[in-house]
Amino acid sequence: ATVEVLFPAAVMSTVAMSNGELAIVCGLWAQFWTQSNGASQYRTIDAYSLSNSAPYINTPYAELYSGALNDYQLAAQKAVTANDWSYNLMITVMRAYTFEVLVDLFDRVPYTEALQSATILQPKFDDGYTVYKGLIAEIDAALSKDFRKGSHSASQIKTDFVFGGHGNANFADQMDNWEKFANTLKLKMYLRMVNAKPSEAEAGIRGLYQKGAQFLNLGAGLNVFVDAPDKGNPFFEFEGRRLNFNNLRASYTLTSWLSKNSDPRASAFFGAANPVPSIHQGDYLIGNNAAATPVIKATDPAWLISEAESYFMQAEALERYFGGAGAKALYDKAVTTAFAQVGLAPGALITAGGAYEYPSSGTLDQKIEAIIVQKWASLFGSHALEAFFEQNRTGYPKISPVYSKDPAYVPGQLVYSPNGATGAGNFPRRFVFPDVEKSRNTNTPAEAPIYTKVWWGK
Amino acid sequence: QNRTITGTVKGKEDGLPIPGVSVKLKGTSTGVATGTDGRYAIRISSANAILEFSSVGYAPQSVAVASKDVIDISLGTDAKTLGEVVVTALGVSRAKKTLGYSSTQVSAEEINRASPTNLASGLQGKVAGVDISTTSGQPGGSSKVILRGFSSISGNNQPLYVIDGVPVNNTRPGGAAVVNSIGDLTDNYDFGNAANDINPNEIESVSILKGAAASSLYGSRASNGVIIITTKKGKAGAFKVDFSSSAALTKVSIVPDLQDQYGQGFSRANNIAENGSWGAKLDGQMRPWGSEVDGVRQYRPFSAVKNNFKDAFDTGKEFNNNLSFSGGNEVSTFRFSYGNVYSNGILPGANDTYKRNTIGLSGSTKYKAISLNASVNYVGKNTRAPRTGTPKSGVGTTFYEDILQIPVDFPIRAFEDYKNKYYNVDGYFSAYSQNPYYSIYENGATFKSDRVYGNIDAKFKASDWLSFQFQQGYDINNIVDKIWDAKSAATPGSWAGGGNDEGAVRKPNVGDVVEGSEKYFEFDSKLNALFNKKISTDIDVNGLVGFNFNDRGSRVLYTGVEDLAIPGFYHIENSPNNPTSTQSSTQRRLFGLYASATIGFKNYAFLTLNARNDWSSTLPVQQRSYFYPGANFSLLLSEVYDLKSANISLFKIRAAYGKTGSDTNPYSIYNTLTKANINMGYAQINFPIDGVSGYTISNTLNNSNLRPEISTETEFGAELKFFNNRLGLDISYYNRVTNDQILPVASAPSIGYNFRVVNFGKVRNRGVEIALSGTPIKTKDISWDIMYTFTRNRNVVLALPDGLNKVVLKSAFDAQLVARVGQPLGVIEAPVAKYDPQGRIVVSANGFPLQANDLGAYGNSQRDFIMGLNNNFRYKEFSLGFAIDYKKGGVFYSGSADLLNFVGNSANTLFNDRRTFIVPNSVVEVKNNAGQVIGYAENTKAITESNVFAYYYTDLARAIAYKSRIIDKTFIKLREVTLSYTLPGKIAKKIGAERASVTLYGRNLFTWLPKENRIIDPEVSNLGNDLASEFGEFRSGPSTKNYGLSLNVTF
Missing domain, CATH: 2.40.170.20 (TonB-dependent receptor, beta-barrel domain)
Known part of the structure; x- marks a missing residue:
């Protein structure tokens, strides 16, 4: 095995999960889309009725460990043996990203004892905080190496789906971008800790800025997909090519917000004129036959951290710890980038008096809400996973006290599914432990109800 | 004293001549075989000669010649005697009496009695x-x-x-x-x-x-x-021809028993393009059915079709010549x-x-x-x-999966005319399934x-x-x-191409x-x-x-x-x-x-x-x-x-x-x-991607310390x-x-x-x-x-x-x-319902039974x-x-049962005549502020008529749905x-x-x-x-x- 064949396979494995079925599930919970009334594939998700053996829990869990993480581990060993610190950084960042997805979904996962098949067959679970600290330390260690030393051949650069530019990137740019990716990932992880470990979050973020850390000014993601069977964007391959978009329909939660704001992204997201015909979230037993289908194409890129996401995070960091100077500019840039993702421009929406104008004079909470709600909308598509996490972290978009059919409903607020099995107001906050682990590892912790927040949750 | 002994060998049971019987002079290599008429002739040189008669399937016999010139004998079949010879390991024939283990021998005749092909x-x-x-x-x-x-x-x-x-x-x-x-x-x-x-x-x-x-x-x-x-x-003996x-x-043997009370539809709504029998009660009146093509629908009595499933099949033919x-x-x-x-x-x-x-x-x-x-x-x-089974999604369809989804009031066999405008790709009534005959012919x-x-x-x-x-x-x-x-x-705008009452388009x-x-x-x-x-x-x-x-x-x-x-x-x-x-x-x-x-x-x-x-x-x-x-x-x-x-x-x-x-x-x-090849369940991502090949460590960890398996009996x-x-x-x-x-x-x-x-x-x-x-x-x-x-x-x-x-x-x-x-x-395990200490079934906020934390055993x-x-x-x-x-x-798991339940064709879906009901003997959990269960209260949330179908499927009724699909075998x-x-x-x-x-x-x-x-x-x-x-x-x-x-x- 060589790093050159292991690394791209592992990266694709991470992306196929994070931007595939997990994005579908989390997009249902972030209320971008809902279960179609003409099909039943995702009803259990919209009904918050999770089974330990559900494929959308087991497949990603098993693939991320035995597909992605196991390959990263062997690739890292090979890179270290060869003193190839560039691949080492790339691998370490991707490994950290992958572990973070897992621990954010499950709250606790095996980390310190994971991936040691020769000695530990039933790894203990680590709490999220331990995993986070470990991952940040791993990234720091990789950054401390001389990863700019040497160079990569064009065919090696091509194995970097994230920044390799199909083999056309230059090695120095490639490494600059990986460093930015590493910093932005750390920023993301510190921001996740603002509720549970506020001082550590602050210290970490201040530390990044003090060192003059550069953050992503381009999207970190894969743009290698073509419209051919088994070679397209994972979300499209799953829901589109194989399930023919029979299941997902526009959610009234998102479409009512787009409509209220006359947001031109409505037609880009759903291929229908604003207001987009939609189904109230979770209302699949009644539904609306004319509801629009989300538009996700085979050739869409799959983001790990999108460019807009990077700016939204920086804006939040500036508001939280640096008095907000420059936050508006980053917010405006973020919204503009988010629109540009779908080939549009916000125009008057972000200028004074516009619906998305930055609340410069508002409270911190109002500012954070503006940032996160815009971020939420920007994560539509195969990056929906992050929208679910960020709602859990910040509480934005807000939870609606009434169902969306109620006249008092405020567009864009999340509603509790009418078929919900968890009891009113108990929104899903985490996955249950997968049967593939639970039945084979006696160290699997006792189950918490899925409406229990994860360690960093609000 | 050279002379020739002659005779006929016949079967003891049927008295018919036996050809090919070996007749040997004991202690020598001299031997002949009987002809088709069972007759033999052998030369002997001593009056003390003993003739040995043997043939597979018959008990051997020895006869002292003495002064006889003609020796006719009857051989008894060998099936249940001590002399029975069986084939043992490595093709060695051994007397059955010497075997210290059970050995069963079955003859050609017993195997071929009903002309099996295998x-x-x-x-x-x-x-x-x-x-x-x-x-x-x-x-x-x-x-x-x-x-x-x-x-x-x-x-x-x-x-x-x-x-x-x-x-x-x-x-x-x-x-x-x-x-x-x-x-x-x-x-x-x-x-x-x-x-x-x-x-x-x-x-x-x-x-x-x-x-x-x-x-x-x-x-x-x-x-x-x-x-x-x-x-x-x-065998030694005359030329033999067997024909x-x-x-x-x-003919088809066991087919599912379908319900005969409710017709096409889903969720009590009579949406015409639906692939199930969750519609109105059958009343026998002439009513339109199936798709509307060129503005016209077909008519037939609104009643369950008799022998519908059986008639979907033909009578097959089998010829076996040897x-x-x-x-x-x-x-x-x-x-x-x-x-x-x-x-x-x-x-x-x-x-x-x-x-x-x-x-x-x-x-x-x-x-x-x-x-x-x-x-x-x-x-x-x-x-x-x-x-x-199930076809690869988006690629093809399967006869058996589609036939299970046809409403009970639709004549299945009519669909064999799969190029007819009402039954073809465009005109087939359902946008959610395909004409089953299409997949077997195409x-x-x-x-x-x-x-x-x-x-x-x-x-x-x-x-x-x-x-x-x-x-x-x-x-x-x-x-x-x-x-x-x-x-x-389906052609866009055609019935299955979105021209139906639900605007549903069949997955191409x-x-x-x-x-x-x-x-x-x-x-x-x-x-x-x-x-x-x-x-x-x-x-x-x-x-x-x-x-x-x-x-x-x-x-x-x-x-x-x-x-x-x-x-x-x-x-x-x-x-x-x-x-x-x-x-x-x-x-x-x-x-x-x-x-x-x-x-x-x-x-x-x-x-x-x-x-x-x-x-x-x-x-x-x-x-x-x-x-x-x-x-x-x-x-x-x-x-x-x-x-x-x-x-x-x-x-x-x-x-x-x-x-x-x-x-x-x-x-x-x-x-x-x-x-x-990254497996996502329904779909996958396969390398090479973007001109790069990817290899992954096999998900199975092999073992260089394996020992042989040993069975002891x-x-x-x-x-x-x-x-x-x-x-x-x-x-x-x-x-x-x-x-x-x-x-x-x-x-x-x-x-x-x-x-x-x-x-x-x-x-x-x-x-x-x-x-x-x-x-x-x-x-x-x-x-x-x-x-x-x-x-x-x-x-x-x-x-x-x-x-x-x-x-x-x-x-x-x-x-x-x-x-x-x-x-x-x-052991077959599947979700089971949660019960309170009094044995009442616990339901969730939506009125459907809650699933117990662990899977339960349904049998083995x-x-x-x-x-x-x-x-x-x-x-x-x-x-x-x-x-x-x-x-x-x-017990066994039936994937046919799960589909028949889902589409409402199964006879067990008639519970409570499909009317609104509260799950019998059900309770809800009462929780304190910390979310702990502190008691149980009577459940008042009903499963409404339009939602009854969900009571038979794994999404909402997962806790009980497996009862009807794990069956006594x-x-x-x-x-x-x-x-x-x-x-x-x-x-x-x-x-x-x-x-x-x-x-x-x-x-x-x-x-x-x-x-x-x-x-x-x-x-x-x-x-x-x-x-x-x-x-x-x-x-x-x-x-x-x-x-x-x-x-x-x-x-």
């Missing part, structure tokens, strides 16, 4: 300790044969098939390709297992070795028992045979067919001390099979194999007590198969074509030294020492492409996409050294000792040699004591102890990389015959423990692997086999033979590795087939017992026979009924025949199922023919029954 169906219900299922109604479909229970958790549980001393391949095609790759056909196409290639008409007899003591000389592959097949050979021909009709020529003299013999099977199954048109041509040629010759035998067999097979799979097997066997008799044997066997199979799915998409299928090639080879060489020596008047020893080399492997290559450019042209290049290929190659070798000796004392006590050592290429170097011994003992009490006064003609007790060692699948030692038994052999009892008890099984055990993915190959634990099978045979009536004109078999096997998993409490063997949705310590292998796949009953009445030339097979107990089948008429010898002679008979037969004519199972024959499975298939079926086709007529003539 051996397994000819054995069903006839042998104790053997569980045989026909896993599909597809002509040429697979058989599952399990001897003394399942013992391997994920390996192979099928017995080893040995033909004339040589092991042959029994692979099921499509299983060798990489799992989930395009060549993995396991759940979707049944092209039959290779043992079904053997033409049962070529079989002289079958010997079934069930236990380790009996089978261990075969080594590694015999741990699940051995089926030893002896083929027909030419048999049969023609049968095939012709053979044989003959020979004292020096050489030959036999040539040709067999042809043509079967067109129950699907309309020639869309499920099985064609098989078999040619066999065998011969033997002798020169001085050397004798040579050789055989070559060719099997040409051509099969067309429909897909079962999609398909063909399979063609050319297989050659046989052996060359040379014997050299070095002295009167020692001979040497060299045998070289071969089995080579070349398979090509092809699968295609039509490209189909892009079509595909897959070309596969599978090659299998096996070469088996043996060198034996055989000895047979009388040491003293009381003691004799016979046995063998030998060496075996086995080399076998496979080459499998599949290439496929999705999305056809030109519809209907099924060619790999016909696509804008690049084809993808998957490949696997295996080769394994094994050396074995073995020895066996039987010591006989005074002809009533026999002790056999055997041992074998194997060296297998599939095990780590340091562990590849393994040794396993065995011993068995038989004592003929009826020879020691005179039991005649007690009417006991035979009383034999036996005991055996044996081990079998077993290696593993090739390539289980070192870790491997595999091409990265102890067996006790007794054989009794009473009243001059009119009543017989054969009883065995066995206890087999399979230890150190080598298998990939599911592991926690967090270790980096989903499976680990390990040696672990134990599975124990214990059981009792009883065979009771009797001949209540036996006169010249009337006879009645009856045989009853009873088998009870109990298996239990004694240990699982690493403190695991279960190992999942197979799953469907949330249901799992698992191994649990202390439980039988194959193991049977309580199996019984077989065989009867044969003869009155003069007529005989009437039947065989009944009763398998009691066990008990059944009783009338396996065979035969009525034969044998032409009296004189009449037969007039048409130049020696024997002629006509038989009316039926196979599986009647099946009785318990009330709970209104869905499907529990024998069918599209999950292979091993342990995984014990889980049940996933939208498999129905089983079938046959009626036919056969003619057998010997010239």
